Amino acid sequence: MDHFLYRDGVLHVEDTPVAEIAAEVGTPFYLYSTATLVRHFRLFDDALSGMPHLVCYAMKAASNQAILKTLAAEGAGMDVVSGGEYARAKAAGVPGERIVFSGVGKTEEEIAQALTGGIRQFNVESEPEMQVLSRVAHQMGVEAPITIRVNPDVDAKTHAKIATGKSENKFGIPISRARQVYAMAAALPGLKVIGIDVHIGSQLTDLAPFELAYQKVAELTETLRADGHEIMRLDLGGGLGIPYARSNEAPPMPTDYGALIQRTVGHLGCEIEIEPGRLIAGNAGILVSRVIYVKEGEDRQFLILDGAMNDLIRPAMYDAYHDIVPVVEPAPGVEQVAYDIVGPVCESGDTFAKGRTMAPLKAGDLVAFRSAGAYGAVMASEYNSRPLVPEVLAKGDHYAVIRPRPTFDDMINRDTIPPWL
Numbered sequence: 001m002d003h004f005l006y007r008d009g010v011l012h013v014e015d016t017p018v019a020e021i022a023a024e025v026g027t028p029f030y031l032y033s034t035a036t037l038v039r040h041f042r043l044f045d046d047a048l049s050g051m052p053h054l055v056c057y058a059m060k061a062a063s064n065q066a067i068l069k070t071l072a073a074e075g076a077g078m079d080v081v082s083g084g085e086y087a088r089a090k091a092a093g094v095p096g097e098r099i100v101f102s103g104v105g106k107t108e109e110e111i112a113q114a115l116t117g118g119i120r121q122f123n124v125e126s127e128p129e130m131q132v133l134s135r136v137a138h139q140m141g142v143e144a145p146i147t148i149r150v151n152p153d154v155d156a157k158t159h160a161k162i163a164t165g166k167s168e169n170k171f172g173i174p175i176s177r178a179r180q181v182y183a184m185a186a187a188l189p190g191l192k193v194i195g196i197d198v199h200i201g202s203q204l205t206d207l208a209p210f211e212l213a214y215q216k217v218a219e220l221t222e223t224l225r226a227d228g229h230e231i232m233r234l235d236l237g238g239g240l241g242i243p244y245a246r247s248n249e250a251p252p253m254p255t256d257y258g259a260l261i262q263r264t265v266g267h268l269g270c271e272i273e274i275e276p277g278r279l280i281a282g283n284a285g286i287l288v289s290r291v292i293y294v295k296e297g298e299d300r301q302f303l304i305l306d307g308a309m310n311d312l313i314r315p316a317m318y319d320a321y322h323d324i325v326p327v328v329e330p331a332p333g334v335e336q337v338a339y340d341i342v343g344p345v346c347e348s349g350d351t352f353a354k355g356r357t358m359a360p361l362k363a364g365d366l367v368a369f370r371s372a373g374a375y376g377a378v379m380a381s382e383y384n385s386r387p388l389v390p391e392v393l394a395k396g397d398h399y400a401v402i403r404p405r406p407t408f409d410d411m412i413n414r415d416t417i418p419p420w421l
């Protein structure tokens with residue numbers, strides 16, 4: 001459920017008409033709903049309420065300071081994957097002890113940054129990383145709390161570009177080598193082994209792969225404990241999928257996911273962490289865009305929008321489906337037409353949908369891409385020198401621009417001219 005609903009025939013974000021915001025901010029722009037963000041966070045938090053736990057929002061999904069502050073105020077921790085994300089989390093007021101550091105390529109600088117600013121744990125992904133972490137922590141005279149990310153070789157049954165839990169993926173250490181690598185970690189200075197980490201992929205619409213992976217983690221916990229390691233925390237990753245098309249079957253609910261966690265690892269007495277990104281932010285955001293032209297092709301009609309692949313890359317990159325709805329609700333029973341929905345960027349890949357049937361639209365009409373809150377604004381670029389798409393956050397009947405659209409001068413003045421020109 002989200003808070004983007006038609007009221008009196010016009011799309012609202014919570015209590016504000018979307019068209020009112022478009023008139024002030026201009027299009028395209030991302031628009032988030034506070035109530036939806038909070039609701040989704042609480043669903044996870046409640047789903048784990050029977051166990052000691054921390055929900056660490058995977059801020060790669062949407063990392064605007066206002067979004068982080070909204071979630072941090074609810075008690076969210078953060079899952080970060082770069083020095084930039086760590087700095088953003090700290091700037092939003094998240095204390096180090098609520099930040100976990102994931103990612104396959106943490107640099108020495110990033111490791112030192114997190115050790116200096118405080119960190120809940122590093123999720124270590126390889127032996128060489130473990131050695132660097134040990135050296136940096138030892139030199140700084142501190143102990144780095146670590147989990148080791150294991151790759152359980154489970155098929156997440158999701159898009160190949162976002163599956164991470166198969167042995168051919170670059171993530172984690174093979175679970176078959178876990179005992180050896182934990183033994184190595186225990187012997188290294190500057191490290192304190194505290195748990196196990198796993199993350200098998202994103203946009204999972206079936207719970208079965210989670211179940212398989214978490215069973216393997218439960219077995220590994222017992223084995224490692226028998227080997228003398230103190231395993232007190234399990235980071236179970238993110239990945240729960242969302243419905244992108246309203247006609248689709250509903251993916252599993254966080255409550256079912258929470259029950260699965262309880263069932264598979266609840267008996268171990270570990271503190272549980274999860275790292276959801278998409279399910280918290282995805283349906284809490286839309287991309288609002290305006291029709292520039294309706295163009296007649298030879299055998300099709302093109303709807304040319306002012307939003308483009310640089311603003312929302314998911315359809316071009318993953319063939320992702322997003323519902324695209326008119327901001328003014330069509331009259332019931334109106335005859336539908338098929339459109340190829342495209343942006344103005346000079347590539348055929350700048351196509352959001354082909355043959356999408358919807359009520360007829362004309363130049364000047366507003367449309368909303370639903371489910372665009374996660375991996376939308378964060379993956380935007382200025383390709384074709386289109387200024388970075390702005391972001392707006394709504395709450396009840398207020399809204400605020402949380403990242404303004406850069407002017408052309410802002411864009412140009414970021415470049416610097418070498419002395420010979």
Ligand code: LLP
Binds near residue numbers: 102240276279314375
């Ligand atoms: N934890 C780790 C270690 C991850 O790599 C990810 C996502 C998450 C948590 C959060 O997963 P989520 O709950 O959001 O599924 N750009 C792609 C998605 C990439 C996901 C990368 N890792 C897309 O637009 O579909």
